[in-house]
Amino acid sequence: MYTDFDRCYRAVQSKDTRFDGWFVTAVLTTAIYCRPSCPVRPPYARNMRFYPTAAAAQRAGFRACKRCRPDASPGSPEWNVRGDVVARAMRLIADGVVDRDGVGGLAARLGYTVRQLERVTQTEVGATPLALARAQRAQMARILIETTEMRFADAAFAAGFSSIRQFNDTVRSVSDLTPTMLRRRARSRRGADAEGGTGELSLRLAVRTPFAFEGLFGHLAASAVPGVEEVSDGTYRRTLRLPHGKGIVSLTPHPDHVGCRLVLDDFRDLSTAIARCRRLLDLDADPEAIVSALSADETLTALVAKAPGQRIPRTVDEHELAVRVVLGQQVSMAAARTHAARLVQAYGQPVERAGGTLTHVFPSVTDLSEIDPENLAFPRARRRTLIALVGALADGSVTLDTGCDRDAARAALLGLPGIGPWTTEMIAMRGLGDPDAFPRGDLGVIAAATQIGLPATPRGLAQHSVRWRPWRSYATQHLWTALDHSVNEWPPKTTGGARCSTA
Secondary structure, eight states: OTTOHHHHHHHHHHTOGGGBTTBEEEETTTTEEEOTTOSSOOOOGGGEEEESSHHHHHHTTOEEOTTTOGGGSOOOTHHHHOOSHHHHHHHHHHTTHHHHHHHHHHHHHHTOOHHHHHHHHHHHHSSOHHHHHHHHHHHHHHHHHHHOOOOHHHHHHHHTOSOHHHHHHHHHHHHSSOHHHHHHHHHHHHOTTOOOOSSEEEEEEEOOSOOOHHHHHHHHHHTOOTTTEEEETTEEEEEEEETTEEEEEEEEEOSSEEEEEEEESOGGGHHHHHHHHHHHHTTTOOHHHHHHHHHTSHHHHHHHHHSOSOOOOOOSOHHHHHHHHHHTTTSOHHHHHHHHHHHHHHHOEEOSSOOTTOOEEOOOHHHHTTOOGGGOOSOHHHHHHHHHHHHHHHHTSSOOSTTSOHHHHHHHHHTSTTOOHHHHHHIIIIISOOTTOOOTTOHHHHHHHHHTTOOSSHHHHHHHHGGGTTOHHHHHHHHHTTSOSGGGOSSOSSSSOOOSOOO
């Protein structure tokens, strides 16, 4: 979009928040870049330039606006929709792969050389992977400076910088303020009596409106695995397994944002934890485009109008989601939760300082590699499927992560015993974030389709769904909202979650 000057200029003039994250606006006379919705008076058109990312603007010599905080805007929804190498790279960079494995590690995961990858990202988004990671580090550094009393040296390394000098130079160039000045400003905003340095972080996760969070949080609550997830006082909480340790996240939905409280073993996991929480809640989606496309089908118009802005209940761990989908094959949501809870108690790693009913992180593939199938209380065929899935994830024959090739992942999953189209599409939809996944054989989808006059067979529904592309995952979520089911209850009316067969 950033190449269409007239369209971008109109968005800036209207201060339309829907375009935050799609591009940034740089002002030549001030050397500052802003969100499209920045509340200041727009500059003259001749003094404006548009860039696809904050990293591209920083690379061109611009610094972030102190008022609208463009580096904290929602991510571009383009990277969720697209499946090419640039989109996959952007999703992996957001997950912190460059900070952990370097640009070489990122390139290897994508099957490219470093030189090829730098060329395509520079062409597409105006910055190299290293520059994109640097912009992300600057944002994480700012969060740590402003929301904690952590020593600057610790904040620097936690944000991913390799030296204090690099940390100071980057913060100053991006914010036009030193770390000390940033913290002093943050303290004055919080007030003299505000707490700091507690080991917890409180953030506001930005969203694009409309935001129909009831279906999203209702689904997470109904499928919550005891010990790993819980709901209390309108807040969803769960444990996290992160690259450098464990974490606890508490998420509270609001019409225009999600309150997020993080407790981390290691602050180096901050950017990864935030990225995974945003993925869990599908916060970078473009609801206006989805609503417009799905409303064009008269059979869906009323359903979409009832609750526009649906999000897909996703996951913080693709392997965990795949295991849970297999556990949920041909059983109710309550039974799937019971099976998952048994795995957690037997193989999950315990967490400390969790509070409430949270006790473990969901077991990793390594934890499950020693599983005894005889101890699994479900049919022998599903035991074989679970063992095959765990083995394939462990040896790399099936790759499921935020940057994987979705079509290749589907093909690999279908090659495993006991995994068919429903399982594959559910993993693609909720695990990999494919906006066009469609579990056409799902009982909940078929029941909802029957209610509103859509074809009641998987084949007929698949043929009709062509007109919903590329948003069939969101059509699925809208169909689920037509059911009298616990996935549509927020806050939950019952403690246990589901009371009928799951969608």
